[in-house]
Amino acid sequence: MSDRQSDLVNSMPSSQIRKIFNAASLMTDVMHLELGDPDFATPPHVIEAAHRAARDGFTHYTATAGMPEALEAVALKFQRDNGIPCEPGNCVMSVGAVGALYSACMAVLNPGDEVIVTDPFWSNYSGQVAMARGKLISVPLKESLGFSPDLEELESKITPRTRMIIYNSPNNPSGGVLPKEVLMGIGELALKHNLIVLADEVYEKIIYDGNTHFSLGSVPDYRNHVITVNSCSKTYAMTGWRVGFATGPVDIVTAMVKVQETFSSCISAVVQKAAIAALTGPDDYVKEMVSVYVDRRDAILKRLDGIPGMKTVKPGGAFYVFPNIREYGMSSYDFATRLLQEARVAVVPGSGFGIYGEGHIRIAFSVANQVIGEALDRMASFVESL
Numbered sequence: 001m002s003d004r005q006s007d008l009v010n011s012m013p014s015s016q017i018r019k020i021f022n023a024a025s026l027m028t029d030v031m032h033l034e035l036g037d038p039d040f041a042t043p044p045h046v047i048e049a050a051h052r053a054a055r056d057g058f059t060h061y062t063a064t065a066g067m068p069e070a071l072e073a074v075a076l077k078f079q080r081d082n083g084i085p086c087e088p089g090n091c092v093m094s095v096g097a098v099g100a101l102y103s104a105c106m107a108v109l110n111p112g113d114e115v116i117v118t119d120p121f122w123s124n125y126s127g128q129v130a131m132a133r134g135k136l137i138s139v140p141l142k143e144s145l146g147f148s149p150d151l152e153e154l155e156s157k158i159t160p161r162t163r164m165i166i167y168n169s170p171n172n173p174s175g176g177v178l179p180k181e182v183l184m185g186i187g188e189l190a191l192k193h194n195l196i197v198l199a200d201e202v203y204e205k206i207i208y209d210g211n212t213h214f215s216l217g218s219v220p221d222y223r224n225h226v227i228t229v230n231s232c233s234k235t236y237a238m239t240g241w242r243v244g245f246a247t248g249p250v251d252i253v254t255a256m257v258k259v260q261e262t263f264s265s266c267i268s269a270v271v272q273k274a275a276i277a278a279l280t281g282p283d284d285y286v287k288e289m290v291s292v293y294v295d296r297r298d299a300i301l302k303r304l305d306g307i308p309g310m311k312t313v314k315p316g317g318a319f320y321v322f323p324n325i326r327e328y329g330m331s332s333y334d335f336a337t338r339l340l341q342e343a344r345v346a347v348v349p350g351s352g353f354g355i356y357g358e359g360h361i362r363i364a365f366s367v368a369n370q371v372i373g374e375a376l377d378r379m380a381s382f383v384e385s386l
């Protein structure tokens with residue numbers, strides 16, 4: 001902290017994921033279960049498309065929202081996979097989903113506006129809402145409801161200052177998948193109170209046990225209130241390419257594009273070409289990846305089940321488990337820090353995901369089975385030593 005930094009930046013908490021990652025990076029022999037970065041390679045046809053694009057001269061600025069064929073591919077994806085009848089004109093290509101989430105907050109919020117978020121949540125939302133001078137209001141995702149919110153409780157948090165609801169399903173960090181009835185309830189509240197819903201769907205394809213993903217933006221009554229955000233990061237193992245996209249009501253998407261102009265002009269042309277290949281190419285790769293995640297999830301759940309005191313809700317999607325560690329009588333930060341120092345296993349304290357994340361740790365299974373096996377051996381010995 002320095003007096004040359006803005007008050008806004010100084011007021012923003014730093015990410016606990018990064019804190020643990022940075023500490024773990026200075027140590028040797030660490031089992032890394034803290035980052036949500038798939039260990040799979042980007043599909044070869046996507047890499048080839050990027051090579052070809054660079055050779056063919058797609059090395060210039062594009063329109064701020066994206067190149068027409070990329071927006072066409074995104075619109076088709078939203079129609080095909082999500083039932084959202086959008087046009088290229090109400091889509092935008094962004095710097096990862098994070099770019100679209102940021103633009104959406106900046107496009108919609110006025111200073112002092114309240115934003116209801118289902119909590120625990122991906123911590124970047126705090127910074128995004130803070131940058132727009134908004135105020136986050138947490139509504140718990142209840143462990144007893146499989147990490148779903150109680151809609152009456154959610155409605156009770158709505159005030160005249162409420163402008164937006166943010167949810168993420170499948171959810172990081174809990175792995176919970178919101179049932180369709182709950183999503184419809186959120187849509188109904190948005191309609192009743194004239195709110196915008198920011199639906200973060202980046203884990204839509206990483207979903208298990210016959211759960212199906214439902215996009216609120218597909219419902220005609222609610223469509224005019226919903227911004228749907230997605231990206232190539234998790235679905236196609238493309239975190240480092242930084243490509244996301246969104247659709248929503250045309251007035252809001254137009255405002256998001258205006259915001260995007262201020263910080264990125266447009267996204268990389270080569271990367272847009274790669275995204276087109278990902279979105280229009282075969283999806284057997286995604287199916288294989290999901291079946292590997294299921295095996296890993298089941299292996300990890302079996303191991304956690306054998307550790308006394310560890311209580312875990314089976315995740316229905318994403319690649320995280322979020323065990324309850326209250327039984328050990330210490331804060332999630334202390335548990336994660338000691339686990340790292342004493343057992344060389346990096347996980348994220350639940351307190352890094354909002355006020356209702358406390359009492360949990362997040363374990364990412366976006367790593368190989370051998371790493372999971374060794375990490376869980378170490379975790380079991382660590383818990384035994386407590």
Ligand code: PLP
Pocket residue numbers: 036095096097098099122168172200202230231232233234239242243244
């Ligand atoms: N939304 C959620 C819930 C995430 O977990 C992440 C990344 O971990 C993102 C958005 C950001 O995705 P992207 O890499 O597309 O910016």
